[in-house]
Amino acid sequence: MSSLKAAFSGFGRVLASPALVLFLWLVNVLVAIPLAVSMAGSIEDSIGASLVHQNLRDGFDMGWYGEFAARAKGVEQTLSPSLVGAGAFFDNIEAWLNGRLFEMLPILVAGGVVYALLWALFLGGILHRYHDRRGLFRLSEFFSQGGEFFFRFVRLAVLSGFLYYLAYRFGSWIFGRIEEATLDVTVEKTVFGYVVAAALLVALLLTLVNMAFDYAKIATYRENRRSMILAALKGFRLVVGNFGRATLLYYGLGFAGVVLLGVYHVVAPGPGQASVPGVLFAFLVGQAYLVAKLVLRLTFYAGQMALYDSSGFDR
């Protein structure tokens, strides 16, 4: 099976289970709601009955924001003007790329870790769904599969976490070397070129680890593996053995994600919603993008599953 066929097959499998997408999106929303409600309360407290609320209704008020930021505590510190439109996603991509994701506020990191554990719980069910596409999506079956593989996938995450850590360490090292090596370079274009190349290298390492561990999960599920070390090795072996197809599928879907972000950057509403329907519309556009991103993420799993199941992949 070619990478393209696998991608389409995966996309078809994801679309065939809209309930799974809906469920995962709902979990994402539900986990986010408590802190969002808390944030709304903080903003409301800050605005109070002030006339400033008119400015914030019509757009953003940097004057108010400065006051809010000066007194912000905890999660409040993460409110930023850059959350408008695609800026929110740029912020997270940057945090992902430079590893500062794990240096955020403890409550955010804790929330992220809990969410990641939930994801580990769901993965068994997700893989099961994209392998065995019979019947309707049932939560009982989903959780039964998820529970069966949960601890194995957590162990796998610990292993991959070590490799991600090494990738970030490598990133810090190489950026540090670039800084040293370019101390006397007077042309930003040159330094920018090095930095972009290094950033792509770090992204490549992170995604290679991610790809290998995706196959490790698939192998664990399909072969009911108990040893996660061997599963991880299998994942890497599968990637190396099918390098062209595996990477083309992974980075092809990754490129689709970049295109998707570009489209969202263009169509995302700005800060100017002054009515309930306007706010709702902007929120729904954001949710639509998140759902599209989720579908894409699931397509990685489903496409890789399709590739794994194709003849000659796992020789």
Next chain:
Amino acid sequence: MTRALKLLWMIPILAPPDAAAQPLSPRNANYRIEVELDPEARTLTGRETITWKNLQPVEALDLRLHLYWNAWRNNRSTWLQEARLRTTGRNLAEPREGDWSSSEVESIRLIPDVGVPGIDLTAQARFEAPDDGNAEDRTLMVVSLPEPVPPEGVAQVELTWKSKIPRTFARTGFRGNFFFIAQWFPKLAVFEANGWNAHQFHAGTEFFSDYGDYDVSITVPAAYVVGATGRETDRREASGKTTYRYQQSDVHDFAWTASPDYLVFEERFEVSGLPPVDMRLLLQPEHLEQKDRHFHATAKALENYGKWYGPYPYGHVTVVDPAYGSGAGGMEYPTFFTAGSRLFNPFGGGSPEGGTVHECGHQFWYGVVGNNEFEHAWLDEGFNTFSTARTMDVTYGPRSYVKRYLNPRGAERLSGFLPVMFDDIEVDRVIGGDRLDSFREDATWDAQSTPTYKYFPATGGSHSYDKTSLWLHTLERYLGWEVLQRILSTFFARYRFQHPRPEDFFAVASEVSGQDLTWFFDQVHRSSNDFDYAVDSVKSEPVKFKGFAEKSGALVHSEEERKDLYRTEVVVRRLGAATFPVEVLLLFEDGTETRDLWEGKDRWKLYVEERSSKLRYAAVDPSRKLLLDLYYTNNSRLVEPGSTLPARKWASKWMIWFQDLLATFAFFV
């Protein structure tokens, strides 16, 4: 006194050949310098002749010379010790072996007269640290004289020195083949009626010197392009080297730059009512498409400052776009300044325009009006921050919020390569220009009247730049722009080519405005108190009567609510320690309003109104005259709280970010 020394004090000051016939300044500190750059060794070798006239009514027993580059001789200097308390990142946290600098005076000779042998004073030189007694600080050299210099006497000394150029500290130094050479030569301090005003080099301060003539010959490898204070008057090539001669009168400093990479462009500034100015731009090739933006911003600064305060007197200015990462950007020198840009810099984001306007603006505040930046940096930095903000506002309007991405970890100097501009988010003059946000954090650290070099190093900038800009903007709104403009132009005209002190400005402000503004300067300048006024509570309800009422001569219990009459109670408070007269507005639902000018000295004030309309809202300082008010959101209060929509809107945008953050964490599983 020997005959030679008697002669010494009578040496006439010889002006350079291009000096203006009519001196604009006292020209009492004149320099003739020959310097050679060795780009490989990163050294300067120099010889200079200083001709100094004592303008004070007292004798000068010695000469005091700044050797600024010794601030980075080692980590024991006062500058580097103070720099550790700063968080600006402009200084190198961990200087490497080749980063250090030094300035070694090899000889000092007193030159009595032409043909008369000089008197070697080298052994008379010593270092002093008047501000902190730091014995390891070598930024201020004292040279004892064999005889005092009498009032109106002239001393001429010749020095030779050698310097190691730093990797850029304080916007001077090298990066690769780029050299920005500032504060580089042994330079006289300022002699005042009570002696030398000579400080060590501090991390939070800049400079102070007398006006004079500069005649500087700079020798560099032939491939290098040079820019400098003044105009080029001669150029000679020999043995693969080029010697550029630059001359300038009526300035108090001289800086220069050399790099083989510069592109050179020239345009002429011509605006009716102002003298023309030849603008020379030394541009990095990768910023070629930003050429017009640099010229435009420079011209707008010359135009606005020229019209508001007084014409630019020199007829030429050089704009330097420094090399990437050089740390030399954003600094002013007479007729010469550095702007600073990045490879990607979207128009509308305020850069490089803001920096260009600001540094060009220093030609007026610092260049023409030469205040003491060691002690009163706010007089130029603050005036110029205010003027920059105003120029940017009238020229470009509010800028858009820009966030820079691609900030690799582990390499703090490699940052912000990719800007994203948020067109819909405006940064207005108060936030982007006067910088209220950065001032808010530092508001109470120091009284502005504290000498600048004594400010806490990490927060001093807020008091010099931001606070002054905020109180000048407040004065603009309080007195009106026409009055403030007259104050500033009078101050400019009266103190051009002089060294004004804060009291001089305060006197001009009261004189021109026709009112004693001492109270204002007491609050904003002589105190570290913060401003914060607020509406504490608003209540507006139908008038109710409960209790005994007199009816037909008898007391009867009565309960009555009048639907046609509302009782409004508003409490306003002064939360900050500082005071300012503020207007209090009560706006009623029928459109009527009351306005009261509250002195703002008491801690609170109650307003009570009974009228037929219900209150809509109350506001303290509704037209926002007091821009130093640190928290303006609390300045207004609606009777009926506004919609929760704004909070929900912004929380919903935050939630989208947070949902994606969660999904990003899931990547790792």
